[in-house]
Amino acid sequence: MTAPIQSDIDIWADDILVDPYPTYAELREQAAAVHLPKNDLYVLTRYDAIRDALGDPESFSSASIGFNPMVNGALQGTSLASDPPVHTQLRAVLSQNLTPRALRGLKVVIDEKADKLVAELADSGSFEAIDSLARAFPIEIVADLIGFQGHVKDNMLRWGQAAMQVLGPLNQRTQESFPIAGELYGWCSSVTAEDLAPGSIGRGIFDAEARGEIPEGSAGHIIHQYLGAGVDTTIASIGNIVALFGRHAEQFDLVRANPELVPAAFAEVLRYWAPVHIWGRKATRDVEIDGVTIPAGAQVGILFGAGNRDPRHYENPDTFDVTRNPVDHLSFGYGPHGCAGQGLAKLEAHAVIEALARRVQTLTIGDEVREPSNITRSIEKLQVEKVVAV
Amino acid sequence: MKIELDRPRCEGHGLCEEAAPQLMHLDDDGELVIDVPDVDGAELDAAKAAVRICPVAALRLAAA
Structure with missing residues (x-):
């Protein structure tokens, strides 16, 4: 057993959440696993350590993906918070509507919507990119997909933000978000097939429940996870x-000159600025990583963004390079809990990048405005001061 | 070496096919088909790349 390598930082300090990359670099140079006594947490900082942990659910359980006991208790029994073998069945139910094969028919509609929205923005001369694109686009796509209507659609942004925020430690942000996350939870507990638009995936999930294909009562939980996981993260990615x-x-x-670079460009956006700052695991046994021992029972925090900038894995990691094509970036996680919605996220983001490349010659932006947030790292406001259409 | 697929875990993301189109493909239903399960030499390198890139860790290489 070796003495843990420590840092006295608070990983949820406002200044670190807004600009975490200098801290990530310091922690990564200290060790692959660093103990943060202030947060009662071991963070994983290097690419290989993170990928190995994500691929080893026997040693790193998802019993505590959040960083407070209330949220982990509330998530018990969901795909997100379970381990194989129970996880395997829950995940199959969650992902069957999200796999690339299930989404194949959506590409044309998503591409058309992105093109129309971006064409309007490109012709407008200037626009605020977060409300009018990063938020507007995924909210419309996910609302149509799941069949949200009326007041639910209006609440998607704040519900989705709160669902991520409450995964944090019991700080003020988490406390303030619990009532809002509770609204979402309450609605998902009482939602019925009739609340969702006919022909939507959400309606289909209830039909599957009625036919006995998925466990009784699970439809609401699935809707909850789609909204909780699929809104805030995609908004962050499109803003980025x-x-x-x-x-x-x-x-x-x-x-613009090489549209075949679109998938590589999105992979690089995800690598360069990870939409998710930190995600939890629990060590089920003493685990030694590069000479540091994480004790059994310890709360672990996975720093995707730190791994994505690890010079041991990526050359010139602090350079944004759309030709790099880092298909093995960590921002979707990896392994049995790898992002179930990554096919949809890619459809949306590729559509936006293609539309920007087609419709826009140049973008002049102001400084991005960020507000500290426990889990998601996204831009709050981004003024495109001048856009020149093609 | 032999390419092994954990079928229930595969979600058809298709990154393996991009890495090793000579060894595997998604069929018309989006189901992964391993065309060449036993690999060595240059094919082994492609198989390793496919195993590595699977986002849900549904592929592995085992002793033939």
Whole structure:
């Protein structure tokens, strides 16, 4: 047993949440696993350690993906918070509507919607990119997909944000978000097939429950996870696309000139700015990582963004390079709990990047405004001061 | 070495096919088909790349 390597930082301090990359670099140079006594937490910082942990649910359980006991208790019995073999069945139910084969028919509609929205914004001369694109687009897609209507659609943004926020430690942000996350939970507990638009995937999930294909009562939980996991993260990713293309005009020009770079560009956006700051696991046994022992029972925090910038894995990791094509980035996680919605996320983001490449010549952006958030790292406001349409 | 597929875990993301189209493909229903399960030499390298890139860890290489 070796003495743990420690840092006295608070990983949820406001300044770190807004700009975590200098801290990630320090922690990563200290060790692959660093003990943070202030947070009662061991964080994983290097690429290999993170990927190995995500691929080893026997040693790193999902019993505590959140960082407070209330949220972990509330998530018990869901796919997100369970381990194989129970997880395997729950995951299959969750993902059957989200697999690339299930989504194949949606591509044309998603591409058309992205093109229409981006064309309007490109012609407008200037626009605020977060409300009018990063939020508007995924909310419309997910609402149509699941069949949300009326007041539910209006609540998707705040419910989705709160569902992520409450995974944090019991700080003020978490406390303030619990009542809002509770609204979402309450609605999902009472939602019925009739509340969802006919022909939607959400209606289909209830039909599957009525036919006995999925366990009774699970339809509401699935809807809850789609909304909780699929809104805030995608919003962050699309906001990051606009900000990074605005900051790196030469990279945007490369994508405009070579549309086949679209998937690589999105992978690089995800690698460069991870939408999810930290995600939890629990060590089920003493685990030694590069000479540091994480004791059995310890809360573990996975720093996706730190692993994505590990120079042991990526050359010039702090350079944003759309030709890199880092298909093995960590932002979707990896292994049995790897992001179930990554097929949909890619459809949405690729559609937005293709539309930007087709419709926009140049983007001039102001500084991105960020607010500290426990789990998701996203831009709050981003003014596109000048957009020149093709 | 032999390519093994954990069928229930496979969700058809298709990254393996991009990494090793000579060894596997998604059929018309989006189900993964391993065309060449036993691999060595250059095919082994492609198989390793496919195993590595699977986002849900549904593929592995085992002793033939």
